[in-house]
Amino acid sequence: MRLKRSSRARLHFRREFKNLAGELFLMCFQEDAGRALELVEKRSRKYHEEIARLKEKLERASEVTSEKAGEAERYRRLAEEALETARQIDERYRAEVEALKRRVVHLERRLKRLSPAPLPLDGARVLVAGHPAKEGPTTEVLEELGAEVAYLDASDKDFDAKVLGYVDLVVIAADWGSHAVTDRIKSRARSSEVPVVTVPSGSPARIREAVLEHFGLGRERRAAFSR
Structure with a gap:
């Protein structure tokens, strides 16, 4: 009888122990599960915050990219407008230059028609040594032919x-002056290769004819300028 009671007691104890162990395991599992869930939630919040931060950064980057794209487009339009303006200015200046060239050609033709024929002694420099009383007339007839005249008393x-x-030429009148002076003039002229x-x-007429002849004007042209 005692043996049966002892067996039942052990069986009851075993059941109680199993129940207690099960409750303890369940409590430990629930506690671990709670901590694990808390950790998951904490990390999940952190991940969500990081995702939100990255989304915000991406949105700001998109806005900056859009602004840069708009700025680049604005600069592109400004560059195209400046290029078009430069092209128009270049075309206008080219047209003005061409018009000025045509105007210059026209004026040169008119000037050529209106200008007198070049004088036969234009730019020639002549020194005349003769009688001082003939300086005025001699200078006048040579200057009418375009020469630059210097006159010396011989x-x-x-x-x-x-x-x-x-000077380019020396003319000496033999009917006036001192041989010493004219010889000195000739000597200085030769040393200067004049x-x-x-x-x-x-x-004056004889001197004009001699000067025209020296510069290569024929008899007919000399006669034309002597009229």
Whole structure:
């Protein structure tokens, strides 16, 4: 009888122990599960916060990209407008240059028609040594032909020899002056490689003919300019 009671007691104890162990396991499992759930929720919140931060950053990057794209488009339009303006200015200036060229050609043609024929002694520099009384008429007839004239008194021993370095021709009238002076003029002219023409008469007409002949004008042209 005692044995049966003892067996029942052990069986009851075993059931109670199993129940208690099951409750303890359940409590431990629930506690671990709670901590695990809390950890998951904590990490989940962290992940959600990170995702939200990245979304916000992405939105800001998209806005900046849109602004940069708009700015780039604005600059592109400005560059195209500037290029078009430069092209129009270039075309206008080219047209103006062409118009000015045509105008210059037209004016040159008109000037050529209106301008007199060039003078036969244009730019020639002539030194005449003769009678001082004939300086005015001689200078006048040579200047009418375009020459630049310097006149010396052929009897003046103190003449300025520097003038011989700036003339193209020396004309000496043999009917007036001192041989010492005219020889000195010829010597200085040769040293300066300036040609010398001697005429027997110091008349303006004779000097003009000699100068025209020296510069290569034929008899007919000399006669034309002598009228």
